[in-house]
Amino acid sequence: MHLSRNLRTWLCGSSLLIIVTTQAQIGRSVAQQPDPVVTSIVREATQNSQLERLAFELLDVVGPRLVGTPGMNKANEWAVKTFQSWGIPAENQQFGEWRGWERGISHIDMTYPRLKTLAGTQLAWSPSTKGKAIEGEVITLPDFKNAAEFQQWLPAVKGKYVLTSMYQPTGRPDHNWEQYARQESFARMKSERDSLVKAFDARFRAIGLSANSLPGKLEEAGAAGIVSSFWSREFGANKIFGARTQRVPSVDISLEDYGLLYRLAENGMAPKIKVETSSKDLGNVPSFNTIAQIKGTEFPDEYVILSAHLDSWEGGSGATDNGTGTLAMMEVARVLKAVFPNPKRTILVGLWGSEEQGLNGSRAFVLDNPAITEKTQAVFNLDNGTGRVEQINGSGFVHAYDFLGRWLQAAPTQITKDIKTTFPGSPGGGGSDHASFIAAGVPAFMLSSLSWGYFTNTWHTNLDTYDKLIFEDLRYNVILTAVLAYKAAQEGALVDRERRVLPTTPDGNRGEWPAIRQPRRTGVGY
Structure with missing residues (x-):
């Protein structure tokens, strides 16, 4: 009979104590004397489970629960x-x-060179277009050698929608490539992607901005809106976080639609989109x-x-x-x-x-x-x-x-x-x-x-x-x-809270227990 082993390594001060027990030894006494409360827990949790009902009420009826939104309030009350x-x-x-915020409808449509409704949504806390559908040309970020070049280009964003995410060379996740591609094809794709990542990061270093601070600069220069695509490296999945703008809309669109706009813009087609967001700012x-x-x-x-x-x-x-x-x-x-x-x-x-x-x-x-x-x-x-x-x-x-x-x-x-x-x-x-x-x-x-x-x-x-x-x-x-x-x-008494001595860090400093941190009791966006 094969016995699985639980190996416990015990650090106490500078001493090292290793204790080995087997699952059979651990479970023997429990098997001899089943606990009636545990039996009742199992029965209630399996025969009278309320998980499906609770999931329907919270996820389908209440929905998402962003801090500061009516949805969060509904969840607390529910x-x-x-x-x-x-x-x-x-x-x-x-x-x-x-900061209170309520999501409204989002419409994102490409109007030139052809009509197409784009898959996407406004980011959390995105400003509203105040009942209007605002049309504008879509442009990409050029390569900049330095901050001076960026400042010289910045007036060109006025009235334009700016694509601020990296163009993805493929919309297929790595596991799909691994399953079907030849090894050399997969390697070439990864190499191309790595080169794009390095170039994209270098662009931000050259202008002295981060991906988080860029939208604010574009907004100040008169951009019509910010368009991003935070792909999650899985079919159809994008990560949806918060807007970094205060007056113009910030939207995230699917990888395939973002790629379409990017290719059109890079090839001189001057694509246009029309955006409407009807969110509400609710104050604190x-x-x-x-x-x-x-x-x-x-x-x-x-x-x-x-x-x-x-x-x-x-x-x-x-x-x-x-x-x-x-x-x-x-x-x-x-x-x-x-x-x-x-x-x-x-x-x-x-x-x-x-x-x-x-x-x-x-x-x-x-x-x-x-x-x-x-x-x-x-x-x-x-x-x-x-x-x-x-x-x-x-x-x-x-x-x-x-x-x-x-x-x-x-x-x-x-x-x-x-x-x-x-x-x-x-x-x-x-x-x-x-x-x-x-x-x-x-x-x-x-x-x-x-x-x-x-x-x-x-x-x-x-x-x-x-x-x-x-x-x-x-x-x-x-x-x-x-x-x-x-x-x-x-348990008969409160358990012992003794903390282990943490190992030294790679730079030779003694490991320290995490410190208590103050919460943010008021905030905007992130």
């Missing part, structure tokens, strides 16, 4: 009402404010975290936190970033309320706002609630797609294996058998909301999911929609997280 319908007290807690509006709690019976002032961010970008409906984390954590709370309504510790659900602009909601929560932060047993965070959890890192806490390993043992083997763990691991520096708690010394863990093409297909793209969800994997995550939360809530 989450509170949903928790309350399950008998779980919930509220929206304001942590700041943001409040930003909220949605907080729900299942109150503890023995240690009500000690906490287990279920963490996910509720906000999203606006390219799709925010399905996998982070609708999936939100839906799973809400479902975990529902399941626990149904089968284990009286935990020893309080189980708190934090659905954070403005994560996409720098973990603002969770950073504010950590600073605004020191009593909770001081007595949080553990934080479990979901925020990287629709796949089942495949990795858990000990986040740099020396004793993480002792408690997290024990809690994992309680989950069904079918759920945990493919999960890889790293202990003590390293602290997360800022990729998602668990990092806000790690910085404060709270044992917080990212439950990292299988990719399902996350970073190219759905992460911040126009394809991040309901149809990409894998509900079987989400149910696995609900069961896993519910078991971890249950065990953490029932």
Whole structure:
């Protein structure tokens, strides 16, 4: 019989201790004495799952949840009402404010040399054309030797739409080339693309601007609008972020339509487009975290936190970033309320706002609630797609294996058998909301999911929609997280928070634990 082995490398000070255990040894006692609460969790999560209904309500009805938009407000209100319908007290807690913006229709049409409606949308916080469809010629950025040449050219943008993204030599993703192209053809394409990237980057260095600062300069010079195409290197996927203009529209269009305009412009055809955007600037509006709690019976002032961010970008409906984390954590709370309504510790659900602009909601929560932060047993965070959890890192806490390993043992083997763990691991520096708690010394863990093409297909793209969800994997995550939360809530005492000594950096400096960072409590765009 082949026994899989979990190897734990333990760093404590300068000592190195290696502990080897086998899955058979770990699971033996659990198999002999099945936990009735775990059995009930599995039954409720599988036989009475609400994930599909919740996904429909959040993703199809509410839709995308950009900070500062009515969609985000609707999501906060929906989450509170949903928790309350399950008998779980919930509220929206304001942590700041943001520039309010409401999306309107976008029309982007090529009018010359032929008529064609282009696939694209206005970027978040893009200014409106105020009810008009504004037509103008499309131009590309020339090569500039220096900033003086750029300044000399700049008046030429007046009344024009400027293409500001690099022209892509192919619209086929690399995996498609790898499958069908000859090796030498694939190599030539990559070489050509690398040359274009270098030339494009050199152009910005020559003029002393970045891709983020260029739109503002073009706007000041009288450009009619900014046209970009942030291809995600996957069929049909573009990343949709925020506008960098204050008065003229900024739109992102598909790779194929962007390439069409670029080739026409470069070949002297002087293409024209007509753009209409009808968004609304709403002034500053409040930003909220949605907080729900299942109150503890023995240690009500000690906490287990279920963490996910509720906000999203606006390219799709925010399905996998982070609708999936939100839906799973809400479902975990529902399941626990149904089968284990009286935990020893309080189980708190934090659905954070403005994560996409720098973990603002969770950073504010950590600073605004020191009593909770001081007595949080553990934080479990979901925020990287629709796949089942495949990795858990000990986040740099020396004793993480002792408690997290024990809690994992309680989950069904079918759920945990493919999960890889790293202990003590390293602290997360800022990729998602668990990092806000790690910085404060709270044992917080990212439950990292299988990719399902996350970073190219759905992460911040126009394809991040309901149809990409894998509900079987989400149910696995609900069961896993519910078991971890249950065990953490029932633990006899608060766990040891000792932090590992971090290794030296490549430049010889001693590694430092991530520092607590201030949130942005007011903002515009990014």
